[in-house]
Amino acid sequence: MSEDFSSPDLPVPEELQGQVSITTLDKIYNWSRRSSVWPMMFGLACCAIEMICVAASRYDFSRFGMEVMRPSPRQSDLMIVSGTVTKKMIPQIVRLYNQMPEPKYVLAMGACASGGGPFKEGYNVVSGVDKFVPVDVYVPGCPPTPQALLHGLITLQEKIDKQSISSVHWYQKEASEPIPVPILGPDLIDPRDISKISGRTSPTSESESVAGS
Numbered sequence: 001m002s003e004d005f006s007s008p009d010l011p012v013p014e015e016l017q018g019q020v021s022i023t024t025l026d027k028i029y030n031w032s033r034r035s036s037v038w039p040m041m042f043g044l045a046c047c048a049i050e051m052i053c054v055a056a057s058r059y060d061f062s063r064f065g066m067e068v069m070r071p072s073p074r075q076s077d078l079m080i081v082s083g084t085v086t087k088k089m090i091p092q093i094v095r096l097y098n099q100m101p102e103p104k105y106v107l108a109m110g111a112c113a114s115g116g117g118p119f120k121e122g123y124n125v126v127s128g129v130d131k132f133v134p135v136d137v138y139v140p141g142c143p144p145t146p147q148a149l150l151h152g153l154i155t156l157q158e159k160i161d162k163q164s165i166s167s168v169h170w171y172q173k174e175a176s177e178p179i180p181v182p183i184l185g186p187d188l189i190d191p192r193d194i195s196k197i198s199g200r201t202s203p204t205s206e207s208e209s210v211a212g213s
């Protein structure tokens with residue numbers, strides 16, 4: 001190390017040479033973000049009870065700088081989707097996700113959030129929150145234990161460690177587009193599909209079929 005410090009390209013005064021360490025911008029940036037991931041304070045079903053346990057004294061995720069659960073998406077870095085995602089709830093989840101500032105992460109906690117769980121194929125439940133928002137970490141279980149969620153949070157930290165400030169999409173020139181909020185009608189409708197849907201069931205053809213009947 002001292003040889004590097006004495007390099008003419010990197011002049012460091014002799015008295016400082018034992019007190020200077022050199023690292024990369026990525027490492028400092030990732031270390032600061034991974035050590036202060038603030039989760040959003042909301043829960044959807046039984047998995048949320050386990051999430052609450054992780055915040056309590058026995059598991060204590062304040063050890064990871066994550067104890068500041070925020071009641072506002074605008075102050076949150078992490079959305080822990082803890083519970084069954086119903087069709088009625090998904091428009092709110094997407095809206096909250098859009099309101100979170102970047103960098104932002106999503107953790108699907110439990111079988112329901114990851115793929116519908118025991119309610120998969122139910123008329124009122126979506127088969128995984130990843131059909132609507134991008135998920136970074138999946139935690140299996142029904143419910144996952146607090147230890148499993150802790151492992152998921154550590155996995156997220158490891159993922160953050162591997163990111164580079166030069167390649168993450170939120171620092172690129174193009175602004176990120178918000179995800180269109182699904183519309184809940186008789187079923188969920190993606191606003192991007194409205195033109196296709198209205199083409200298929202135009203008011204004229206509907207009124208004709210009513211008149212014909």
Ligand code: SF4
Pocket residue numbers: 045046047048082083084109110111112113117118141142143144
């Ligand atoms: S995965 Fe199991 S414990 Fe978690 S919300 Fe679904 S049914 Fe409840």
